[in-house]
Amino acid sequence: MTDSINLTIDGNPVHVAPGMTILKAAASAGIEIPTICYHDYCTANALCRLCVVEVEGARTLVPSCVAKVSEGMQVSTHTERVKRARRTILEMLATTVDLSEAPDIQAYMREYGAQDERFPEAEQRFSPVLDDNPMYIRDYSKCVLCWRCVQVCAEDAQYTHAINFTGRGFETQIGTFFDKPLPETTCVFCGQCVAVCPTNALKPKRQWLLEQGHSPDEIMSLTRTERRRRMRREAAAEQPATGGKS
Amino acid sequence: MAEIDLALLQPVLAELGPQGRTALLPALHAAQELYGYIPEPVAAAVGQALRMPLADVYGVIDFYALFYREPVAKTVIHVCGDPACSMAGADGVMKVMAQQVERHRIQGQIQDTIKVERAPCLGLCEHAPALLIQGAPVPKADTQSWEDLVSGKAQRPYSVVGGDINLLTFNCGKGRITNLDGYRKSGGYDSLRKALALSPDAIVAEVKAAGLVGRGGAAFPTGVKWEAVAASNEPVKHVVCNADEAEPGTFKDRVVIEDDPHRVLEGLIICAFAVGAHKGYLYIRGEYNLQYLILKAAIAEARQAGFLGTNILGSSFDFDIELRRGAGAYICGEETALFESIEGKRGFPRVKPPFPTTHGLFGKPTVINNVETLINIPLILKVGSAAYRHLGTQKSPGPKLFCVSGDVVRPGLYEVPFGVTFRHLMDDLAGGMRPGHKFQAALFGGAAGAFAVEKDLDVRLSFEDLRAAGLPLGSGVITVFDETRSMQDILLRLGHFFADESCGKCYPCQMGTQRQYEILQRIAENRALPGDKDRLLDVGWTMTDASLCGLGQTAASAVMSAIRLWPELFEARQTTPEGGPA
Known part of the structure; x- marks a missing residue:
């Protein structure tokens, strides 16, 4: 059993613990690989493919968020092939989703020279804002399908x-x-x-109302009515059960 | 709307409930048969009975094209819209069908009881243009009358089979289903008897020695796969037959299952014995309802005769097969997506590694083989690996089934030894081009394939020769186009297919298939923009290089091959978007 794996990343020798992902190994050597869907506390699913890297001997690019290091591996994180894939993914994303509140992705677009109107006549994924509860709104026009919300709602956290x-x-x-x-x-x-949404597709309702131009007082009264209504509903639903117990 | 009577569903749920989530697709199929669609209270009852989250039930219903969450017509007619059928006039058939439905509706003869839908390749390419009427296949729909079609009098298609040899297709193409008796008369199940007298290791060694590689398209050595699973110490292992045949132009598995179902079962039973599995699954695509019923009957026959169950043929080997239906998702032909589907989930492919041989179905070591791969097994055991290797070429031993469709005189399934030329297959076996027409191109490997042209006519059909020619063998699909065909139109249909069938998991394919389709639309409408060729190349390379699974990695294959062969088709025809021709 080896206690250390030796590999090279962009020509630099790197020594890391076995079982580590290429993404983490690169970070330990100070090399940043871009990611969108990846989150430290969520299961990595290799969806966005922005983190792909070139591994010597591999037929296709390799998603560094899930691929583990191995002895003698030679990894290149910024080749032309890699950059072409990252740039094209970002360009497709920019014509699909409203990225106006995703500064990290916008920064990647600048870094990779991605044009936001690369694909003319492209269909956007448009969806009306869903405002169906007093706590948060869902604006799926901004959703990049990173899966984080589905995962924290399930086995990654809440089991809801x-x-x-x-x-x-x-x-x-x-x-x-x-x-x-x-x-x-x-x-x-x-x-x-x-909390885990990277693009503000999910947003606290108060923040959203503030952005809509409502004053804090208005918001207080708006959500208070909703809260009261909900408390009344719950009280009404519980009454028969409580009655039975007493 | 009538009240939903949940009591109807109770027997189904009582039977399937204890199995949990894995029974989701069977439960949804059963529910849809009862109610015509899957109403909300029914979906909720199914979720409760299988003890799974309701949001997940809905996610699964919405993923599969053949599940309906809203009432649909009593009779759904699926018209194939992919190349072989469209060239035979499927678009016209679709139009006429829709007009007829409308006419009869206005006359009050029918009331919204018929719905016509465009479908992806139905695997009936030799009978183009093909339809499914409420799941029943109808051949050459352009030659049948509307009355015959809707009254159910339309004749069922019988397979067209030929070739230089008939080692795999001995019982096929005879216009009948080979039942257990017929199969045994042709030597059927003798190889199983032989196998049970051998050690599992010896069988694996024989399959390895035969040089058999997977026939589903990936060409992975079958013996190596078996060996890995056989060597595992895990007490529970699985074997799976992949009959989710859906690559446009492919119909070989359909023909084999339809005409000779026991050969598939025998291959799977031997596989299970060799690797030490006691449970097998046979996953067949949702559109193959007729073939599902044929397999169901064959499995019952085999069980009755002691080829399945406990102490098979007096040995100490126990094994049984569970038959599963897909529900309209090409992606489920990808092996890990197929596992997810059996487990009751959306058909999302898994990240590999780990591979199925260590973490397959239900996380257990699993052998998954294509139908055609499995029917080679009884043959290998019957003749021995040495004689098997005499067929074909040194690097591609054995027989191969080719699905030939499109503009040839006799579209059909042809069995040949590896190494015959494309010209021989097309001219001598399939009858050549239709009179008065010339060869333009052929698509090898289906939607995920590449185009062959005049210079490739004498290429030998083997893995090594095709690789050298830059053509994929894929699963043995060849669709032929004559000089009248518009390649832009063919590409548009392939683009539509992938945009429709992408699962949506990884970004390159989820968005790339859509962007590719949009650009191919411009090209087909003769209004390509400056830079469209480069856009296609960037999207294509990105999908090929960065997608998570084989679907995305090959979704641009045919387009990229067309760009290499006919770059002029992709040149700009206008200067600005939506501005009309410049």
């Missing part, structure tokens, strides 16, 4: 399973059982999905 995917291919979206409003699902409004 309120959301999953709908459609498939380009038409994939995040949704609930038969598109029900969130209060009618198993959602417990823990807010973890909002």
Whole structure:
């Protein structure tokens, strides 16, 4: 059993623990690899492919967020092949999704020389803002399908399973059982999905209302009414059960 | 709308409920048969019975094209829109069907009871233009009357089979299903008897020695796969037959299952014995309903006769097969997506490694083989690996099935030894080009393939010769185009196919198939923009190089091959978007 793996990344010798991903190994050597879907506390699924790197001997590019290091591996993180893939992915994303509130992705676009109008007449994934609860809004026009919200709602954190995917291919979206409003699902409004969303597709409702130009007082009264209504509903639902106990 | 009677569903849920999530697709199929679609309360009851999150149930319903979450017509007609059928006039058939439905609806003869939908390749390419009417295949729809079609009087298609040899297709193309008796009369199940007298190691060694490689398109050495699973210490292992045949132009597995189902079962049973598995799955695409029923009957026959079950043929070997239906998703032919589907999930391919031989179905070591791969097994055991290797070439031993469709006189399934020329297959076996027409090109390997042209006519059909010629063998699909065909139109259909069938998991394919389709639309409409060729190349390279699975990695293959052969087709025809011709 070896306690250290020797590889080279961009020509630099790197020594890391076995089982480490190329992404982490590169970071340990001070080499940054771009990522969109990856999150330190979520299961890595190798979706965005922005983290692909060239590995000597591999037929295709390799997703560094999941690929493990191996002895003697030769990794190149910024070859022309890699840059072409990253740039094209970013250009496709920019014509698909509203990235106006995703500064990290915009920075990548500048870094890789990606044009935001590379694909004329391209269909955008448009979806109206879903405002169905007092806690947060869902603006799937901004969703890059990183899967983080679905994962934290399930086995990565909360085990609530309120959301999953709908459609498939380009038409994939995040949704609930038969598109029900969130209060009618198993959602417990823990807010973890909002916390891991990288593009502001999920946003706290107060922040959203502030951005819409509502004053803090208005927002207070708006959400207070909603909170009261909800408390009344819950009280009404619990009453028979409580009555039975006493 | 009538009230949903959940009581109808109870027997199904009582039976499937204890299995948990893996029974999701069978439960949804059963529900849809009862209610015509999957209403919300039914989906909720299914989720509760299988103890799974409702959001996940919905995610699965919405993933598969053959599940409906809203009421649909009583009769759904699927018209194939992919190359072989479109060239035979499928678009016209679709139009006429839609007009007829409308006319009869206005006359009050039918009330929204018929719905016509465009479908991806139905695997009936030798009968183009083909339809499915409520799951029942209809050949040459352009020659049948509307009344015959909707009354169910349309004749069912029988396979067209030929070739230089018939080692795999001995019982095929005879216009009948080979039942257990017929199969045994032709020597069927003798190889299983032989196998059970051998050690599992000896069988694996024989398959390795035969040089058999997978026939589903990836050409991985079958014996190596088996050896890895056989060597595993895991007590539970699985074997899976991949019959999710959906590559446009491919119909070989359909023909084999339709005409000689027991040969597939025998191959799978021997495989299970060799690797030490006691449970097998046979996953067949949702559109192959007729073939599903044929397999169901064959499995029952085999079980009855003691070829499946406990102590098979008096040995100590126990094994059984569970038959599973897909529900309209090309991606489920990808092996790990197929596992996900059996496990009751959306058909998302998994990240590899780990590979199926260590972490396959339900996380257990799994052998997954294509139908054609498995039917080679009884043959190898029957004649021995040495005689098997006498067929074909040194590097591509054995027989191979080719699906020839398109503009040839006799589209059909042809069995040849590896190494015959493309010209021999096309001219001598499939009858050559239709009278008065010239060869323009042929698509090798289906939608995920590449184009062959005049200079390739004498290429030998073997893995090594085709690799040298830069052509894929794929699963043995060849679609032929005469000089009248528009390549832009063919490419548009392939682009549509991939945009429709991408699962949406990884970014390059999820967005790349859509962008590729949009550009191919401009090209087909003769209004390509400056830079469109480069856009196609960037998208194509990115999908090929950076996609997660084989679908994305080959989704640009045919387009890139067309750009190399006919660069002029992709030149700009206008200078600015939406501005009309410049």
